[in-house]
Amino acid sequence: MDLNAITKFSALHAKPDGLILQYGTAGFRTKANCLDHVMYRMGLLAVLRSKQTKSTIGVMVTASHNPEEDNGVKLIDPLGEMLAPSWEEHATCLANAEEQNVHAVLAEICHREAVNQQQKAMIIIGRDTRPSSEKLSQSVIDGVTALGGQYHDYGLVTTPQLHYLVCCQNTNGQYGKATVEGYYQKLSKAFVDLTKQTFSNGNESRALKIDCASGIGALKLKEMEHYLPRELSLHLFNDGSKGKLNHLCGADFVKSHQKLPLGIEVKPNERCCSFDGDADRIVYYYNDAAGHFHLIDGDKIATLISSFLKELLLEVGENLKIGVVQTAYANGSSTQYLEEIMKVPVHCTKTGVKHLHHKAQEFDIGVYFEANGHGTVLFSKTAETKIRQLAKEEMDEKKRKAAMMLENVIDLINQTVGDAISDMLLVEAILVLKGLSVQQWDGIYTDLPNRQLKVMVADRQVIDTTDAERRAVRPVGLQEAIDDLVKKYRSSRAFVRPSGTEDVVRVYAEADSQENADKLATEVSLAVFQLAGGVGERPKLVF
Template sequence: MDLGAVTQRSALHAKPSGLVLQYGTAGFRAHAGHLDHIMYRMGLLAVLRSKQTKSTIGVMVTASHNPEEDNGVKLIDPLGEMLAPSWEEHATRLANAEEQELPRELVGISEREAVDLQQDAFVVVGRDTRASSEKFSQSVIDGVTALGGLFHDYGLLTTPQLHYMVYCRNTGGQYGKATVEGYYQKLSKAFVELTKQASCSGDEHRTLKVDCANGIGALKLKEMQQYFSQGLSVQLFNDGTKGKLNHLCGADFVKSHQKPPEGMEMKSNERCCSFDGDADRIVYYYRDADGQFHLIDGDKIATLVSSFLKDLLVEIGENFNVGVVQTAYANGSSTRYLQEVMKVPVYCTKTGVKHLHHKAQEFDIGVYFEANGHGTALFSKAVEMKIKQLAKELEDNKGKAAKMLANVIDLFNQAAGDAISDMLVIEAILALKGLTAQQWDALYRDLPNRQLKVKVADRRVISTTDAERQVLTPPGLQEVISDLVKQYRLSRAFVRPSGTEDVIRVYAEADSQANADSLAHEVSLAVFQLAGGTGERPTSGLCG
């Protein structure tokens, strides 16, 4: 390890003195002006991780749904999954080390993780469309080469595409071809094969309006649409030709504000969807005949996907272990529908995609979606082999179902939540089931809910258990929340500390919007009183 070269190059990416940033579920995110040193150092860390795992590691430059003046970076582990938690800690320490401490920190990581420094390292890099991303991906590459690593720069990619490339490279091409073209071909072939089975080919199922958040998703969908055009026609809005990234558009905006994005005209009962800025989330929506807006979020996507998979398994006669993974933010109606109507087991994890992905890997088939629209389905290697074998052997309806399931396996991006992949899965299922967006939406009715946040002096005073659904500290707070919940029908509430700022997030749901609002307000007051609230007491105005 040539620490002299590392230090010399680091001077070109100097850390602002005293700046402290934390590697979270989504990596580092901050205003772009604070990140150049982080990018360089994540290039260094990726080389160490590559040497330790003897695998290709990915580095993605993106801040997803953040405003375009921000940026961020995250590392991708060998099977396309999020960085291992112990390495998140290394990332944070490395990022915050002052210049003179950098060599010692690198040596410390190498020793703690028993990194063979003679091992070759290979890193793949991708970036989104932000103005700062090209310069930052070069800073990452500077870090990679300073430690003698080799690299491949994929340039502009959606985040899930880079996850896919890493997975392909580390499975010797078994998962797929590690090129953009390979990604387009694998997904589109599976989609076209699936939609050929649809008995109904009316236009109401085959045209989709897509809000691309003025991000990378527009660029990639434009390139890809020719591959799947015989199964689906897409109309792109907020495609990056005018308008700012994520500004008044995109999945996060639509989900948070419960209204359509700017720049998209919606006729009644037209099916529409939105990606986020780096195209790893998707939400659907439509306006009914009365002009009322209806959001179809990640909970309803999970329900559609798992019901379809279950139907196919029943048809084939296979009894695989299927599980749906949610977080505490999943609407209670979705959980009840899955458990009571569909008889599918539901598991709850802490908030954050890495927790859901990890839990989903425990099942033969694991479906996970956060309410924000980030999710996918995972199939164990044994199940995938069995299904593909049955697709060749079985005949009649069983053979048809097995072939459909084999195509669904190929259509999902099993490395990460992927808006393009999920869009094609959803469109195939709707076409095959002959469902409109309204019929899909009507599977169950969401319980009214409210999210608020309370400013506190120190968010660490709140600790939780039971996948963040119960408060451990401060003493007495959980008892108050439990007593408040008893006062409303079909209600529940929980609180959790923010991962990035000194606020406590409050979630409540109940049988009516007024009751959900009232419960959320009362829980906020309890948090303010018992957990060191600062500033003004929460008011019932619900401005959050």
């Protein structure tokens, strides 16, 4: 290791005194002006990870749906997946090391992970549209260069595009061409092939309004538009020409406030969707004739996709197992519909994409979605090989056609991570193929009224949970209190957990009416406040 280079650059990316940060659910995230040293050090770490895995590693500079002033960074592992947990610990350790210890921490990581320092390193870098992102990605590059790594800066890309690019690089192009253009070509070809028949049958143009959260999604959709069939007419709002990133718009805003984003004009029953700031989440919605807002969240997207896939599998006649993975935030109606009506096995994991992704890998076809709209479909190697073979060789015309459609889904979906663009195209394809309106889709089942709240406590780690975060084991008495409150309402459920991305405890409640869901959520919040060291104002009913 070139100690001089590391030290020289380190001094240019000094760590503010006393700042401690954690590589959380989605990498490091905080105010952009506190992150320069973290970026530099993640450049260093990416080089070590690349040497260790003998693969290209990705570094994405983004804070997703957080406010524009924030920023963040996460590393992407060789097949486009999230960084391995043991390296998350290294990341935290390195980010928090005092200046004079940086070299020792690097040496320790090399030792523990048996990093061959002679190995070449290749890092690819991407960033979102935040004003701070360009400079911060330059700091990542400084880190990469200090350790003698090579890099390619893809500049402005969506988070899922960078995941795709990493996977392409490490599979010698098997997953696709390692360019942003290659991404557009792969997805658009799959979309065109999947929908060809329906669109050429004279289906009139299908308009979709997209709120791009004033982020990277707008830029990339504009680039992609001319690859897509004209019949799919995309109308972009919050395209970044004015307005602040994620401010009163975007998928996270729409999901958590359950209302229209600012900056979009909708007529009754028009199909709309929102991306988040780095375009890895999507939710759909519409306003009905009476002006009521209807949210179609990740659970309904998962239901639409899995029922479509299940039908195709039936036609193909192969014994491939499909499973759906959710978190505790999935609406109870969705779980019930999937299990009881669709007869699909449903699994619940802890919050955080990596947990869902991991579980979904256990199936031939694993569909996973967080209720907030982050999700994708994973096909096992066996399933993919089988499907591609049937699409080519199956003699029975109907079966072959179904296999070809499944093959197109494999190519359309971004299997590395949830991807707003790819998910949107798959949803649009399914809707047009099934001839479903947004209202019909919404009507598959009725969401149980629900409410999510946040409670401020002195130390959110006093709450410990089990059973995929659905029950609290600490502090003593909290779960009993929740159980008693839940008993007061019909069709009710509630749970609490410390957030992995914000300094709050999250409370979720469902019940038979919105009023009851609101009451239950407030009462549970109060129990958290009283039993888990609440600070500031006591929770009260505000709805």
